[in-house]
Amino acid sequence: MLIPILIVVYIVIALTMVVSLLLNGIRPSKTLAWLLAIFTIPVGGVLFYLLFGRNRRKNKMFSLKDNFALRNERFHGTCIPNISQGKEKTTELIHKTAKCPVTCENGLTLLKDGKNTFESIFEALESASEHIHLQYYIFEDGLLAEKLLEIFERKIAHNVTIRLLYDGIGSYSLSKKYLKRLKEMGVETAQFLPFRFGRFLSSLNYRNHRKIIVVDNKIGFTGGINISDKYLKGDPSLGKWHDTHLKIEGEAVDFLNEIFVTDWYLASGKKVDMSNFRVQKNTGKHFPLQIVPSGPDDDFDVMEQAYFSLINSAEDYLYIINPYIIPNHAILQGLETAALSGVDVRLLMSSSTDIKLVDWCVRAYFESYLKAGIKIYLYPDGFLHSKVMLCDDEVVSIGTANLDNRSLQQNYEAQVFVYDGDLCQQMKSDFLKDCSKSAVLEDHEAYSKRPWVRKLVEGMAKLMSPLL
Known part of the structure; x- marks a missing residue:
């Protein structure tokens, strides 16, 4: 029965x-x-x-629209960067879909790799007088976590409010002992969509991949670097980890803080009063930029559309650094169309990734790239974890979002689009230097003759691409 x-x-x-x-x-x-x-x-x-x-956009767990209304009241203007008309369409798209206008009164510092990034982060944290907000996909025990603990203890003694948000899966290894020490010290913590029986079916596939720090609503950090000692010590199998991060000062920091406060409410159920946070303006060189938050609760595929728009706007060159380039049909079409139209399209990635299945899936698309005239550079010295896109000496995109289905449609991400020619040319020069050190693939006919066993393995891995 x-x-x-x-x-x-x-x-x-x-x-x-x-x-x-x-x-x-x-x-x-x-x-x-x-x-x-x-x-x-x-x-x-x-x-x-x-x-x-499941289509998360039709069954939202959380709506950001009401939460972003406060931002529109706090921010009273936009600016128009000095870019071509095609790139202006990208700024308009981001404004409409992500509710984030271009802000101009920002200071910007490019940070490469772990040592420089964490030195800058620690200096900013030591300057805090009101609050410190941190959120990370991966937060691991180790030297960096201990250093942060020392700083937190000093700042709490001076009445600085500290909130730490970490992802339930990405930071699964974070010890209970460390969390207990944070709590005893007075640090407020929250776990984003924890892995719990009875709820994992609805939340396992949606992770918070953002890396954000905000200090007193004056200084903000975001990019690809997590709290992990491998950025200092390297990895036994992959070697040194290379990554790109940004330090932002000025108006745009308010947007980073909004993202944190929104995620904090979703994870903890606690609201943070933003009315006491002053919007800062940078007095040095101004960098026009847009913060681009995206997630499965958005009305549109914000990150996919932003990337797609920038790819389609390319006229001279499009250079991409990304470890996980597993494009969906739209992104693949955009890259191929750009290359076939005469745009110099180059992809820079590591010779191997940290996950073998992902590595096979990434390589499954190489033949399509080469057939369209896209050049592929495989960097031999360590693991490139940066998520960077450079376009026409006009736009730089730096942040947390990979070019895969997970980042484009499922994860909560944060990307920064900077509209500054000098920064673009500086990063272009670094890009070309890295390309000169790398193995280059550009001969489609030669690559297509690789062993059939490799093709079979890559084809099987490619079937998993919607889930990776």
Whole structure:
């Protein structure tokens, strides 16, 4: 008697999912794939759909619109950067989808690799007099975590409020002992979508990949660097980790703080009063920039559209540094179209990644790139973890978002689009130097003759690309 009841329950659940797919599915091909999985893989198809297939934009866990209303009241203007008309369309797109205008009165410091970044971060934290906000995808025990603990203790003694937000999966290894020390010290902590039985089906696939620090609403940091000692000591298998980070001073820091406060509320249920935070203006050189937050609760695929727009605006060159370039159809079409139209498109990535399956999936697209005339550079000295895009000596994009389905549609990310020719040329020079040290792939015919076993492995890995 029990088995027939279970079968009926399963059929009801499956039919409910089918209705949900038909009502909320965005891409017909993806909807069809999930329908086939549900009906051809008993139980497993349903579980996979619950984990990876639901359209989060139609079933929002949290809406940012009301929370961002405060920002519009606090910020009273935008500026127009000195860029071409095509790039102006990108700024307008970001303004409409991410609700973030271009701000001009900002100071900007480019930080490369762990040593320089953490020296700058520690100096800023020591200057705090009101509050310190930190959020990280990966926060690990180690030398850096201990150094932060020392600074927190000193600042709390001077009545500085400290809030730390960490991702439930990315920071899964963070010890209970360390968290206990933070709590005893007076640091407020919150875990973003913790891995808990009964909730993991709805939250496992959606992670907070942001790396943000805000000090007194005056100084902000964001980029690719996590709190991990591998940025100081390197990795036994990959060597030194290379990454890019930004220190921001001025108006845009208010936007970084808004992102943190929003995520803090989502994770902790506690609201932070932003009315006491003063919007700062930088008095030095001004860098026009936009903060681009994105996540599965947005009305649109904000990060995918921002990247897609910048790719399509390229006229002279498009240089990309990213460890995880696993493009969906739109991004792949954009890159190929740019290259076939005469744009110098170059991809710089490590000769190997930290996850073998991902490495195979990344390489599965190499043949398509080379056929379109895209040059691929494989950096041999350590692991490149930067998420950088350079376009036409006009725009630099630096932040947390990879060029894969997870970053473009599922993770909570934060990217910075900087509209400054000098910075772009500086980073372009560094890019070309790194390319000169790298192995270059540009011969499509030669690459297409690689062993069939490699092609087979890459093809199998490519099937997993929507989940990576």
